[in-house]
Amino acid sequence: MKQPELGQKVLELRKEKGLTQEELVEKCNINVRTLQRIESGEVNPRSFTIKLIFNALDYDTTENLTKETNQLKVNLDNFVEKIHRQIQNINYMKNSKLFFYNYFLATGIIWFLCALSIITFNLNFKIREIILTIIIPLAFSIFLQITKTDKVQNSKEEEN
Secondary structure, eight states, X not given: OOTTXXXXXXXXXHHHHTOOHHHHHHHHXXXXXXXXXXXXXXXXXXXHHHHHHHHHTTOOHHHHHHHXXXXXXXXXXXXXXXXXXXXXXXXXXXXXXXXXXXXXXXXXXXXXXXXXXXXXXXXXXOHHHHHHHHHHHHHHXXXXXXXXXXXXXXXXXXXX
């Protein structure tokens, strides 16, 4: 534990025990000004001084260190989970980008071919043909997305 958390902890424990600063310094045989500076976070005390103060306050450092370590592990697990979710979100966005890329590429190709056939063969497209020029690229993009998803799932199954 570092300052200012250490000073806050000493102050909190001292008040829980109902001790004044003078009473605590008598128990641990240190200067009252030293305790004041520790509680205010002005100094980083030596480990020996910290042990004296915690012993005088009946504070078990090993038990509380275990609690703090467990809390750090929980925080680390939460952090890792958050990063994992962000990576999944990025992958989802990449898949969406690929889907729209394929859709607009296929749409562009089909519309180009339609325009070419209109000019070359002097055709007149009806609403049915126009709708097909939108549906076919959509079906193509969905097909690519599904086959890509199947390939990813198969590779994950092979890894396991």
